[in-house]
Amino acid sequence: MSSETFPALMIHEDRLAPGRVELCRLSRAELMDGEVEIAVEYSSLNYKDALAITGGARILRHSPLVGGIDAAGRVVESGQTGLPVGTPVLVTGCGLGELHHGGYAARLRVPADWIIPIPEGLDTREAMLLGTAGLTAALALSRLEDNRQSVEAGPMLVTGASGGVGALAVSLLAARGFEVVALTGKPELTDWLMGLGASRVLDRAAFRPGRRPLEKAQWGGVVDTVGGELLGTLTRGVRPWGNIVSIGLAGGADLHTTVMPFILRGVSLLGVTSANCPRDQRLHLWQRLASDLRPSDLAALHTRTVGLAELVEVSEQMLGGRTYGRTLVEITASG
Template identity: 55%
Template sequence: MTAFRAYRIHRAEDGSVRAGVESLTLGDLNPGEVVVRARYSGVNYKDALAGTGRGRILRRFPLVGGIDVAGRVESSTDTAFAPGDRVLITGCGLSETRDGGYADYVRVPADCVVPLPEGIDEYEAMAIGTAGFSAALAVMRLQDNHQHPDMGPILVTGATGGVGGFAVDLLAGLGYEVHALTGKPEAAAYLQALGAAQVLDRRELTLGDRPLESAQWGGAVDAVGGEILAWLTRSVRPYGNIAAVGLAAGTELQTTVLPFILRGVSLLGIHSVDCAPALRRAVWARLADDLKPRHLARMVAGTVGLEGLDEVFEQVLAGRIRGRMVVDLAS
């Protein structure tokens, strides 16, 4: 195979990180049973941290960036896949321990590959990406743990972020009353268009410091962590569930056991990187069916080619992009 383009991330001897588009061959990529001709990828906050070196995402260098990718199988030594099959890969160590999706070709182990379900195409899959997958996984775990709409409103924190926006859309589509918490009150109309019944300004929130606060939320999807997550444990109604997806506000959790043993609150951890293959396929099957985002076009901020990634990363980290950026690998 001739050389192809890839956005590759290096670390210098002084520890600094540099990244950019360069020419690779398949021999430069990590081993795997399936070679995919990539068509689309996406930009996640994690990708921006990795590409700029502002977060310790990569565990080995150099690696091709991009934690998501969708395209068609070019070749496979695993009989489960044949040339031309439409597939996607999210997580599975892409851009952490394996070469990722910011390349014309991607090579991965077969158990990382998900056949693209009917009802969704490569572009839509990457418009959803890891953010939408994580939100769908959170919703499914809430449902599995008996979270019903009649238990009361679901609070989604970090609602203007990727995971938060998808959570608002998916939950509202399932009939839950969704309240959106954000530090960007100017985005209220956007969140209401996604399905939020009410938008709360994070700056006007009183968290309190009692072991148990007034029980007001039927459940929650938390993309923030820190003191917000601690407050949620104290303010969710009996037998409500909290799906913890993010840590933008910190990794510490200062709470007590009282919400768990006096109200029966459940804290559900959401980890999208290392899902078992069967669960990963089940989530994507629902994302192509009853959990397909209703407002996906509204949540896409735009598209970018490999050469524009550096600028987009800076905008993402500065909080200047609302919604998803899709990477068009054919541009």
């Protein structure tokens, strides 16, 4: 392989479309620093990837850069790390696709402490069906568990429910016995969301929560991937001691509310950041995703498989709200 080249999706932050994203071939000498080299088999498409590819927000902190915040494959070279060649591994976040060449290439070299050996119970493909979205949904669940969110406290509302993180949150919460209400802009996906475990599906277009400082307390808790105005209004309708996990900004980055839900109902607003998740927690949550949290419906969560050449088109669809579930990216030696 030393003189051979491999396919990669390179993003140039300083260029406008159509030159921004380039399908190219790289050599191993062009890989970035790290002890471990991986032959990448799969990656996935996350909202952050779509923003990086389209230039919808400034994600890259180094340019040009191979995109892709997720990667799974097999170790081909591991220096002195003791990781046997052939070990199935994954990397999510840690600067991949932001500061360091990412998973949209057939080869990846990274520092050893970014690597998670894929636990028994998952293969490289399943690991990327979960990817950052799976780790994020598991982090949300773990924050709820740590902050004593109980099933008895009442229904959990999941916003952006048809998205990668949202759909996984529906599945994980339902499997833990929570009553899950899915809020979506795609009511036509009601059967699919109920199949993942939602007990009710609400249409975002018809959802009009009130704007008084405290509204009727109807939600035991909330897992929110939308942010903005929706998150602000949802803080007003959570039951005493309920938790809201703030994950995303698909609907906006602002947050307008009052302190009333926090000081009169003891509501907690919990944050999640998967990219910077400490290694011990990553290892623990991937172990759980392969065992007690392993979604029984991974096949249903998977809605499409694409190659590197299709990523620009699918990213535009994702940011336009026209995708759902998880998009797997298959990486082959020919691109």
